[in-house]
Amino acid sequence: MVLSKSRKNYLSDLAEQVAEEYCPKNLVVPRLISDDQSITYSFGDYKDAFDGLIEHDSGEFHIYINLDKAKNEYSPRARFTFAHELGHYYIDEHRNALKSGRTPSHPSHNFKSKNPVELEADYFAASLLMPKSRVKSDCFKRKFGMEVIEELRMKYQVSTTATLLRFADIGNHPIMVVCSRAGKIEWGICSDDFPFKLIKGIKSERKVPLYSIANEYWQSKREYNEVSEVTAGDWFENVWNEDYDRKFYEKCIYSEKFGYGFILSVIWED
Numbered sequence: 001m002v003l004s005k006s007r008k009n010y011l012s013d014l015a016e017q018v019a020e021e022y023c024p025k026n027l028v029v030p031r032l033i034s035d036d037q038s039i040t041y042s043f044g045d046y047k048d049a050f051d052g053l054i055e056h057d058s059g060e061f062h063i064y065i066n067l068d069k070a071k072n073e074y075s076p077r078a079r080f081t082f083a084h085e086l087g088h089y090y091i092d093e094h095r096n097a098l099k100s101g102r103t104p105s106h107p108s109h110n111f112k113s114k115n116p117v118e119l120e121a122d123y124f125a126a127s128l129l130m131p132k133s134r135v136k137s138d139c140f141k142r143k144f145g146m147e148v149i150e151e152l153r154m155k156y157q158v159s160t161t162a163t164l165l166r167f168a169d170i171g172n173h174p175i176m177v178v179c180s181r182a183g184k185i186e187w188g189i190c191s192d193d194f195p196f197k198l199i200k201g202i203k204s205e206r207k208v209p210l211y212s213i214a215n216e217y218w219q220s221k222r223e224y225n226e227v228s229e230v231t232a233g234d235w236f237e238n239v240w241n242e243d244y245d246r247k248f249y250e251k252c253i254y255s256e257k258f259g260y261g262f263i264l265s266v267i268w269e270d
Contacts, residue, residue: 003119008169011091011120015127018090027157028129030082039063039089041082043073052081054088056098061089076159080125087124094121130156130166144173144268146227146251160253164266165189178265180208183218186262195269196236209235213250214265227251235267 003011022033034041041063053064063085070078088094094117097103103117135152142148153163164177168191176190178199185206188199200209208215211234213224228251233244246269253264 003116003123007120008123011087011123012127012132012170014090015087015124016131016133018086019128019131027155028083028131030079030086030128033086034063034082037061037089039086041065043067043070043078051077052085054085054098059099061098074157076153076157076162079129079157080159080162083125083128084121086128087121088117091120091124126158126162126166126169129158129162132170135166135170136172139167139172142172144171144175146266149266161264164264173268176265176267178208178214178267179262180214180218180265181262183208183215196232196239198237200235200237203237208265212265213252214263217252217254217263223254224252230267 018033019028022036023029031041039061043065045068046064046066047068049066050064051066051069055062055064063082065073065078065081065085067073067078070081072078088098094103130152135156138152138155139148149160149163149167152167153160156163158166161179164175168175168177168189171191174191174194176188176194176196178188179186185199185202185208188202190197201207208218212230213228216222216224227249230248230250231244232239232246232248235248235250239246248267248269251266253266255262255264
């Protein structure tokens with residue numbers, strides 16, 4: 001399931017309106033928005049049940065944030081989860097479904113669901129915490145490099161994953177982001193103007209491409225912390241002969257957080 005461009009624009013504009021109303025100059029703080037809307041919230045330890053959850057009862061909304069997943073109330077993951085649940089409140093269709101009882105309270109797991117309702121809440125969250133106009137201003141005339149991603153991550157206090165996905169969507173340079181776990185590709189997302197779309201093997205065994213830097217880790221547990229050169233032929237299907245050796249860059253981001261390991265491969269061209 002992929003959100004349509006028109007739906008993305010609607011959600012982005014909606015989230016930006018909320019950000020400008022409550023936090024026009026500073027870091028967007030979800031709890032300030034929640035307080036003003038009289039949405040109560042609690043931070044607790046709920047094991048693996050969910051990242052977050054919003055419930056409606058007798059005209060009142062309450063948000064739960066799972067600190068077993070988010071470490072503390074101010075962590076990037078907690079902020080994103082809070083913003084995601086606010087998305088269910090601000091998106092008319094979600095809020096009305098909760099109020100009418102057509103959609104019961106349900107757990108949210110960030111970036112894992114293919115449910116369109118959850119995808120919309122994820123997109124709202126990214127747009128709320130990283131408003132489009134602000135990110136575009138930050139990137140204006142900047143040459144892409146991982147230092148740009150790090151600066152955005154720090155400024156908006158979001159995770160590297162959220163920053164990369166937001167940049168792929170609205171940044172000033174085409175990139176692809178591929179998530180792999182145990183040598184298998186879980187998902188790949190790229191900018192609309194990225195020159196290649198189909199990752200090698202993704203339609204069959206979903207194995208990380210053999211000559212990728214990510215595969216070096218899954219085969220030998222060797223981490224490459226530097227940016228490495230790869231080619232179009234290393235990573236992509238349906239590459240014309242003249243483009244096979246076309247140079248790209250790959251940067252792997254390794255994570256063992258919360259008891260699971262994954263790699264984010266960031267791929268881009270000069």
